[in-house]
Amino acid sequence: DGGITQSPKYLFRKEGQNVTLSCEQNLNHDAMYWYRQDPGQGLRLIYYSQIVNDFQKGDIAEGYSVSREKKESFPLTVTSAQKNPTAFYLCASSISPSGGAEQFFGPGTRLTVL
Amino acid sequence: GESVGLHLPTLSVQEGDNSIINCAYSNSASDYFIWYKQESGKGPQFIIDIRSNMDKRQGQRVTVLLNKTVKHLSLQIAATQPGDSAVYFCAENFGNEKLTFGTGTRLTIIP
Numbered sequence: 001d002g003g004i005t006q007s008p009k010y011l012f013r014k015e016g017q018n019v020t021l022s023c024e025q026n027l028n029h030d031a032m033y034w035y036r037q038d039p040g041q042g043l044r045l046i047y048y049s050q051i052v053n054d055f056q057k058g059d060i061a062e063g064y065s066v067s068r069e070k071k072e073s074f075p076l077t078v079t080s081a082q083k084n085p086t087a088f089y090l091c092a093s094s095i096s097p098s099g100g101a102e103q104f105f106g107p108g109t110r111l112t113v114l
Numbered sequence: 115g116e117s118v119g120l121h122l123p124t125l126s127v128q129e130g131d132n133s134i135i136n137c138a139y140s141n142s143a144s145d146y147f148i149w150y151k152q153e154s155g156k157g158p159q160f161i162i163d164i165r166s167n168m169d170k171r172q173g174q175r176v177t178v179l180l181n182k183t184v185k186h187l188s189l190q191i192a193a194t195q196p197g198d199s200a201v202y203f204c205a206e207n208f209g210n211e212k213l214t215f216g217t218g219t220r221l222t223i224i225p
Contacts, residue, residue, distance in 0.1 A: 004157075031211070042203060042217040043158075050211060058212070090157050099211040100146040100165075105157035 003027065004106035006091050011111045013078070013085065021076045021109045023091035029104070031097040032074035036060060037088040037108075046089075049074055050097035078111065086113045126222045133191040135219045137204035140185060146207040149178060149189045151200045152218070158203060161189065191221075199223045 004025045013019045025032065031050050035043040045058030049068040063082025068074055074093075078085045088110050092103040127133045139147075145166040150158035164171045164178045164187075171178050177190040187204055201220050205213040 033212075035215075040217075042215040044215075045212055048211065056211070092157075097211060099209075099213060100207045102148060102160050102163060103213060104160070105150075107157050108155070110155075 029093035
């Protein structure tokens with residue numbers, strides 16, 4: 001069964017803590033993306049990766065970090081430098097790194113800062 | 115910068131009627147457009163896409179229309195059903211490695 005998985009579904013963080021959100025895909029896609037979604041708003045791009053061991057900042061990268069050591073995995077770390085981290089985080093992948101192709105989304109992780 | 119926007123943030127439609135969701139874009143270089151459906155608490159699901167060399171594309175109960183002259187994209191859903199209730203996003207690609215998403219339209223089906 002091919003697809004994208006994200007874990008955990010819900011995550012609670014105390015202020016000052018770093019947390020890492022998992023994203024795994026078994027679609028053999030080259031490109032992977034992380035988005036942030038706030039209530040009633042669209043998706044904003046945090047980071048993306050077109051190939052293993054390479055990634056680029058999106059529109060709102062400050063306070064976040066990523067790694068792409070394996071093709072199937074693209075974890076996102078929300079650092080303590082992110083001042084307003086409470087949001088719904090979505091991971092996506094695409095067979096084409098060019099941007100002009102469908103992105104497949106995972107189920108999301110809802111992060112709440114206590 | 116360029117942006118993708120939607121004319122209406124909410125749309126209420128009677129069950130069985132057709133729904134039309136609109137999207138305006140401002141980048142004439144955009145060559146790929148895509149519609150997603152997002153149900154509450156879930157990730158977006160692909161509905162249909164279209165490239166700039168086309169002006170219409172049909173799927174199952176859905177049609178996307180692209181008017182490059184006025185930079186307008188629309189999603190038509192035929193015979194709307196309760197399961198169509200969701201937020202619908204359009205997104206565009208203008209030759210870079212990213213999709214740029216609009217803010218979304220919430221579609222509510224009236225029984």
